[in-house]
Amino acid sequence: MTALLELQDLKVHWPGRGAGWGNAVPVTRAVDGVSLTIQVGETVAVVGESGCGKSTTGNAALGLAPITDGKIFFDGRDLSLLSKQERRDLWQEMQVVFQDPVAALNPRLTVARAIAEPLVIHGWSAAHVAKRVDELMALVGLNADQRDRRPMALSGGQRQRVVIARALALSPRLVICDEPVSALDVSIQSQILNLLLRLQRELGLSYLFISHDLSVVRHIADRVCVMYLGVIVEEGPTAEVFARPQHPYTQALLSAIPRPDIVRRGRKERILLQGDLPSPLAPPKGCPFASRCIKAQAACNRSRPPLEQRAAHRLVRCFYPNSV
């Protein structure tokens, strides 16, 4: 079966600061060889800490970040071989929901006009637009009397519903969700997560779900890719990875989640990492995680471990992973 989205060895390198002064241009290797696939109806999460390249990966798939190397296939079609018009048509099938609905919405447009915008751009007639906007508002749980409100008159959760309705206007097949609930109040997050799950069931959507919130990812994703310094260090079915993480970084990440559970109190099983993420301007030659890894050996600094299959559907980039 053809994957809906496939990234093949994707690289995004940005010119770093100090470029153009006669020195060798430093390069930020934001994404340094990421391969992943998303099937129809599947949710794949990309997790990792700030600077790991998870958002850049999503932006590159959307055409919002220049690709240095690698290929992107949507429904089997190589994006780099498409004409401008074909790419534009394709963007109807791939939409995005960003973290901050305030920044994503024009404060001067009413709810109805914000949702209608993609339809208008794609030349829908006024009558069709009005009908579709009503449909979409009902779909995401907005009341009809909110049609003429402006974003500032809405709550955070309602604004994110508007952003989701707008993303769904042209019936995309893939929605890239970049931290879609991180800016929302805790009591509102579950409403939006339930909405995303329901929309997926009803519309057969696929999600690329980018998040730093591991509890949310555990709840919503079928598969998870853990990124560190521009590369995937572990990938697998979400339940498997969370139950039996094999990469030392995944283990540290999962152990660091504060759990709302008093039974665990006083039993600190956290793996505390020393130091910070190395600079993506000068990533280490060996394993990118070696400088903070509690298991690192000499070999880890000599060469970079490949992303290898360690069990059914499990890929791990480590010379000394935990066996399952």
Next chain:
Amino acid sequence: MSLLEITDLAISAGDLPLVDGVTLDIQAGEIVALVGESGSGKSLTALSVIGLLGEGLDITRGQIRFDGATYLGAEAQDMARIRGRDLSMIFQEPVSSLNPLMPIGAQVAESLIAHGVTSASAAKDAAIDMLDRVGIPDPKRRAEQLPAELSGGMCQRVMIAAALISQPRLLIADEPTTALDVTIQAQILDLIADLAQEDGTAVLMITHDMGIVAEMADRVCVMYGGRVVEQGAVDAIFSAPRHPYTSMLLRTIPRLDHPPKQELFAILGNVPSPKNWPQGCRFKTRCDRQSTACDIAPVLTGDYHHRTACFHPLSEM
């Protein structure tokens, strides 16, 4: 005697009430979490304790006592005397809270010098020691660097060092790890817990993360709509929450041991803004237990171990 006692505190912006009758106390060496969503009044409560309420915000009622002495409405001079020495604060955004043009060592040493505790050179040595204690590698060299040369996690540790160098008796931490990654967050939380234990520093920790509350705090105070709705020992509140809001909040959080992709429990409606607070109980419009009784504001009842402001609390199972 409590180290900090807040009694019936109310804060308004003009006619608009933002905090309405908060009562809270902290003992020496205790970690108390102040939990709430946006507009709950948790940050304003904390800012009023350290005397940093912004322009246009006034304390309209209540009392704040620190170490037995009332200082609410104290002269600015008296406030400045204890702020930074007995009372310190860590903010959410380390980068915007540090002076970008001042070496970090000097920023850490500043409060010692300002309070005339030590000479400038002794303060510098103390700052380097403190940077070492909060886990800044190579502190002697780092002390000369500017905030922009450090990562976000390191800047947060610098701010903690600056807050703790004068060995305050109370540390107020306003979402100290929200801007940080989870592995760095774990380092910072462990650091705060260790310092509280070793130095007997009391901590008022403001957070919206119930996971942090469960792992860090001794007691918790849950705020909604400018009021305390439930407070008491963390064990009591997490094992048997009595206020419907607390109970629902704990149920909405996705958990690592729950079945994935199932519908999560959701609290209906939205967090009301202070302009739209309902009469009486402010949670009633989102509550499944509300009745006409809730048109009158409930008061906190119960004992020190567990207090709730609700006419229809969940009974203990």
